[in-house]
Amino acid sequence: MxxxxxxxxxxxxxxxxxxxxxxxxxxxxxxxxxxxxxxxxxxxxxxxxxxxxxxxxxxxxxxxxxxxxxxxxxxxxxxxxxxxxxxxxxxxxxxxxxxxxxxxxxxxxxxxxxxxxxxxxxxPYAIGPGILTTGAGTGYKVFTPFARAWREHGAPSPAPDVDATWLEMDDDRHAMKALEAAVAADDLPQLPDAGEAAAWQRWTDFRDEAVETYPTDRDRADRAGTSGLSPYLKVGAIHPRSILADLAGEHGDGAEKFVTELAWREFYADVLWRAPRSAWHDLTHSLDGMSYEQPGPLFEQWTQGRTGFPFVDAGMRQLLATGWMHNRVRMVTASFLTKDLHIWWPHGARYFLDRLIDGDVASNNHGWQWVAGTGTDASPYFRVFNPITQGRKFDPDGDYVRRWIPELRHVPGAKVHEPWKHADGYAHGYPEPIVDHAEERRIALDRYEAARS
Structure with a gap:
């Protein structure tokens, strides 16, 4: 049969x-x-x-x-x-x-x-969610011991190729029309080539050309230092087990760091499997008493990349233009929404999921919780990313900002991160900051203390 x-x-x-x-x-x-x-x-x-x-x-x-x-x-x-x-x-x-x-x-x-x-x-994972447990038989709540157990367990070998005989059936015309309408929709961003062949080409290019510099370049928003594989992993065009097998025997810092990032993806999948409610609710109860603002005009300016903070705005515009955002900038934009605008993380997580071609509920939503201070391995709530210093550190020459914000292309070098200090920084219509970061940081910490007490 x-x-x-x-x-x-x-x-x-x-x-x-x-x-x-x-x-x-x-x-x-x-x-x-x-x-x-x-x-x-x-x-x-x-x-x-x-x-x-x-x-x-x-x-x-x-x-x-x-x-x-x-x-x-x-x-x-x-x-x-x-x-x-x-x-x-x-x-x-x-x-x-x-x-x-x-x-x-x-x-x-x-x-x-x-x-x-x-x-x-x-x-979809090298080691399926729910397999790894602590000595007490429970799931891991912290990444480092999970990653250690994940490496020690090891992934199975890739499945062999199959030469099957395909049973041909008729397509559903409604389904085909849905696919055709989706790829022909107006105002789509610039999407990469799709499919298994494109995924493998992307992987081999990264392995051969960029994995060695991955530890230093992965956080640089102005460089093509990441693998670009997340959209393909999302749809399963390539499997992490295949990547790990292809890296077998590679022990350089770059390969080790990249494997660690794969482990992060698997950790978040395991967390979601064990705590399904954490998809849209705080994983921990440490901030149950926190007060938040409802999304409004400031939220809309954040989505449009018009907050007046160049590093934040460049990331949001990259998302709108490409369906992807550099991981470091994801953290900065998430911090700005949750701690400068005081909006609960699910609002930002849902916006990201709707627009990211690598939008994975486990990685996306638990990444947001890491920034918001409500998840496992959370960044402490009182660690508030400064969008100016983050920009100077991870886009030191301002090339990333100028690429995505044409209104600031006339501002040279690192000055682009502080257009208010440039004589004609606002000459081409870039908006002024919508909030005072120092003041909003103080308010965020006050809210944090109130929630703790």
Missing amino acids: PTLLWLRRDLRRRDLPALLAAHEASDGEVAVVFVVDPALWEGAGPVRRAWLARSVQAAREAYDGRLTVLHGAPIEVIPRVAAAIGASSVHVSRETTPAGARRDKRVANALQDNGIEWVETGT
Whole structure:
């Protein structure tokens, strides 16, 4: 009998354990599907939809055009299709996000009621969430011991390639129209090439050309010092296990630091799996008494990159223009929203998720909590990023700011971080600061003390 492979956050063909399991369980034919779920599709921002649509289109090519795109609620679509083709089993990569796990449980129950086996093989992570535990049998709450256990455990070897016979089915016209509309939407940012081949090209370019300087360049917003892999990891066009296998034997500082960053991604996934509520609520209770402002005009100016603080504004405009933001600048912009504008972190996290092509709820939302002081391994609330000194440190010549803020391209060097000190800093329409950072820092610390007491 044929089997059905349902792709979600694993839009690739290489190193895919669920595909291997589907092939081994079949009589030679495997049907491969992706489901455009209206509940998720319509709730996502246009940038997320466009990147996912392009990734699905690229995956269709990887599957020789035999990846079928369907439309509808998975609880209805998957059992119907599995029954129609006479599938003995449905195969997936295990989903560990709260919403994904709830969806899969409902679909699995519906299939099993019809005598169709539900098989979960692998996850989007090198070591699946929930596997690593402390000596007491609990999950890790701090990154450093988690990373140590993660390295000691080690990732499994990549899954072998599969030469399957694809069972051809008809695409759903509603699904195809949804993909076409997403990639043709107006005002989309400049998106990178999508798909498995593009992911591997990006990885090999980084490995060969930039991994050695990664420890020093990764925080420099003015340099291309990061891997650029996060959008591909988000949709599963490349698996972290494949990257780790490709790095085997590399022990330089750059390789070690990059592996540590992969561990951060896995740590946050583990935290979310163990504490699903932390997706949109404070993980810890240390700031339960904190008072916050509601989003208003200042929030809108933050989203538009018009706060009057160049390093913050450059990051927000990079996000609008490309669907991505440098990680160091993410921390600075998040600090500005939570501690200069005193707005609760979920408002910023949701805005980011709607616009980031690498928007992953575990990494994004727990990264925001790290800055806000409410998460595990949190940056202390009283550590308030100064947007001026951060800019001077991580964009010392001002090139990053000038790239994204044309109104300041006439301001030379590091002076661009303080246009109010330049004779004609505001000559081309750049806004003045919307708040006094020193004063807002004082207010933030006062609120912190009140919350503690």
